[in-house]
Amino acid sequence: MQTKGHPVPAKKVSFQDVRDEVIRRIQDRVWPQGTLLPTEFELAEEFGCARATVNRAMRELADRGIVDRKRKSGTRVNTAPVKQAKFEIAVVRHLVEEKNAQYRYSLLQLEQIPAPAWLSSRLDLPNDAQALHIKCMHYADNRPFQFEERWINIAAVPDVLHQDFKETGPNEWLLSEVPFSNAEIGFSAIATDATLTEFLATQPATPVIQMERTTWFQNQPVTFVRMTFHPGYRMSTSY
Amino acid sequence: MQTKGHPVPAKKVSFQDVRDEVIRRIQDRVWPQGTLLPTEFELAEEFGCARATVNRAMRELADRGIVDRKRKSGTRVNTAPVKQAKFEIAVVRHLVEEKNAQYRYSLLQLEQIPAPAWLSSRLDLPNDAQALHIKCMHYADNRPFQFEERWINIAAVPDVLHQDFKETGPNEWLLSEVPFSNAEIGFSAIATDATLTEFLATQPATPVIQMERTTWFQNQPVTFVRMTFHPGYRMSTSY
DNA sequence: GAGTGGTCTAGACCACAAG
DNA sequence: TTGTGGTCTAGACCACTCT
Structure with missing residues (x-):
C-alpha cells in the first residue's frame, strides 16, 4: 500500500512479512479454510516482492501444514490442519x-x-x-x-x-x-x-x-x- | 568432480545433492562432531552450484539440528544433536x-x-x-x-x-x-x-x-x- | 497443452558477532 | 573492522498434474 511517487527507499518486503500477513488473513477468515490462494506471481505483485520471496513464505506454511500446495492446482488453505507436537528427545x-x-x-x-x-x-x-x-x-x-x-x-x-x-x-x-x-x-x-x-x-x-x-x-x-x-x-x- | 572440457549439459546440482553429501560426510566422520565446515562460498565452489543452493541445503540441516550456524563464526557440526520426535496430534x-x-x-x-x-x-x-x-x-x-x-x-x-x-x-x-x-x-x-x-x-x-x-x-x-x-x-x- | 509450484543462478546488500 | 550467514531480486527453466 505505498504510493509510487519518488523512488522511496522503501524497506524490502521480507518473506516473514508475507508469511505473517497470509497467516493473518487465514486467521481472520479473509481466506477461510479450503480457499484457493492467489498464485505466487499474483502475491508477489501484491506484496511488491520477488516470487522467490513469496515461495519461501508459502513453503514454510506448507511445512507447518497450514496450506497444501500442488503444482498446477495451486495453494489451498488446509481444512484439517495436521497438528504436530514436537518433543525434544534430549539426553x-x-x-x-x-x-x-x-x-x-x-x-x-x-x-x-x-x-x-x-x-x-x-x-x-x-x-x-x-x-x-x-x-x-x-x-x-x-x-x-x-x-x-x-x-x-x-x-x-x-x-x-x-x-x-x-x-x-x-x-x-x-x-x-x-x-x-x-x-x-x-x-x-x-x-x-x-x-x-x-x-x-x-x-x-x-x-x-x-x-x-x-x-x-x-x-x-x-x-x-x-x-x-x-x-x-x-x-x-x-x- | 567433472572435467571442464566442453560445456557439457551437466545436470544441475540440487540442494538435495548438497544436503545429502554433507550428511554423508558427517556420518562417515569426514567431518566429525564439532568440525567447522567450509563457508557457503567454498562449498558452492566445490559443488559447482550457487551459494543460494548451498544455503538452502545447510538451512535444512540446521533446522534438523544437525549443524549449528552462526554469522561470522560459520557452520559447525552439532555435538549433542537434539533429537526431535514429532507426534501428529490428530483428530x-x-x-x-x-x-x-x-x-x-x-x-x-x-x-x-x-x-x-x-x-x-x-x-x-x-x-x-x-x-x-x-x-x-x-x-x-x-x-x-x-x-x-x-x-x-x-x-x-x-x-x-x-x-x-x-x-x-x-x-x-x-x-x-x-x-x-x-x-x-x-x-x-x-x-x-x-x-x-x-x-x-x-x-x-x-x-x-x-x-x-x-x-x-x-x-x-x-x-x-x-x-x-x-x-x-x-x-x-x-x- | 498449459498453468502452477519447485528450483537454480548470479549478484547484491544486510545483520550479526568475533577480534 | 571484517568475515560469515541471511535474505532479496529478476530471470530462467523444470516438473508435475489438471484439462
Whole structure:
C-alpha cells in the first residue's frame, strides 16, 4: 500500500512479512479454510516482492501444514490442519539439569550375553549375535528420575566393549559414537513391576511412563532401550 | 568432480545433492562432531552450484539440528544433536481410522456452568466466565478408545452454544471454527479412577496415558481438554 | 497443452558477532 | 573492522498434474 511517487527507499518486503500477513488473513477468515490462494506471481505483485520471496513464505506454511500446495492446482488453505507436537528427545542429563536439579548417574549392571531371541527378532540380528546388556539409573537431586535398561548390538559398535560405563551412561557415549542415527520411539503407560518399584522407590503397580527406542545407524541395528520415568513425570510441549 | 572440457549439459546440482553429501560426510566422520565446515562460498565452489543452493541445503540441516550456524563464526557440526520426535496430534477419528477400525463417537454429558475456579485459574478467565463442560467417548470397532472431558470458554467461541455435539465431537468442531490455534500439551501416566474404569472398561487403577491440552486463539484461551486413552495405547513415531 | 509450484543462478546488500 | 550467514531480486527453466 505505498504510493509510487519518488523512488522511496522503501524497506524490502521480507518473506516473514508475507508469511505473517497470509497467516493473518487465514486467521481472520479473509481466506477461510479450503480457499484457493492467489498464485505466487499474483502475491508477489501484491506484496511488491520477488516470487522467490513469496515461495519461501508459502513453503514454510506448507511445512507447518497450514496450506497444501500442488503444482498446477495451486495453494489451498488446509481444512484439517495436521497438528504436530514436537518433543525434544534430549539426553536424560539435560532433562534433569533443565529443572535445575543435580544429575547423578549410577551403573547397576553390565554383562555381555548372547542376544536373546526376542531381541534378535526385534533388531533383526543374526542368531549368534552378541549383546551388551546394561541396567542403570538416573537421579535428579538424588531422587530416582529414570530407570534405563538397554541392549547394544556389539557387532554394530565393537568399541563398546572398551567402555565400562561407570561414569557416564551408554546413551551419551552412543550419541558421540553414532551420530545422527534413525530411531523408532514409543511411549506407553505401565505399572511398575518389582524391579521398577524398587529402583524408582514407588508403591507397587504405580502407573509410570515408559519410553522404548530402537536405533539404527546406516540401516544397521545398534541398540534397543527401555526408559522408565519416575511417577508423576510429565512430557510436555507446545505449538 | 567433472572435467571442464566442453560445456557439457551437466545436470544441475540440487540442494538435495548438497544436503545429502554433507550428511554423508558427517556420518562417515569426514567431518566429525564439532568440525567447522567450509563457508557457503567454498562449498558452492566445490559443488559447482550457487551459494543460494548451498544455503538452502545447510538451512535444512540446521533446522534438523544437525549443524549449528552462526554469522561470522560459520557452520559447525552439532555435538549433542537434539533429537526431535514429532507426534501428529490428530483428530481422534483419524487415529482410529488409521488402524482400519470403525470410529464411533458418543456424547455423554453437556452442560453450561460457571467456570470452576481451577479452570479460571488455568485459563486466566474472568471470575464470571461461563464454560461449556463436555464429556464424551470415542470408540474403535465399538471398543473404548478414548475418554474425553473438555471445558470450553464460551466467551471465546459463542457459537458453541448452537452446537449440540450429538453427532460429532467438540474437537472437530473447534478445529473448523478456530483454525491454527496455539496449544500446550502434556502427557502423563495415571491410574484409572471410577469414571475411567467404567467408560474405558478396565480393571480399577489400570495405568493409562492421559493427554492434557490447553488451546489459545489469538492469545485468548479457548479450551482445556483431558483425553484418556484405553489401556495399552502406545504413542509412537520415528525420526 | 498449459498453468502452477519447485528450483537454480548470479549478484547484491544486510545483520550479526568475533577480534 | 571484517568475515560469515541471511535474505532479496529478476530471470530462467523444470516438473508435475489438471484439462
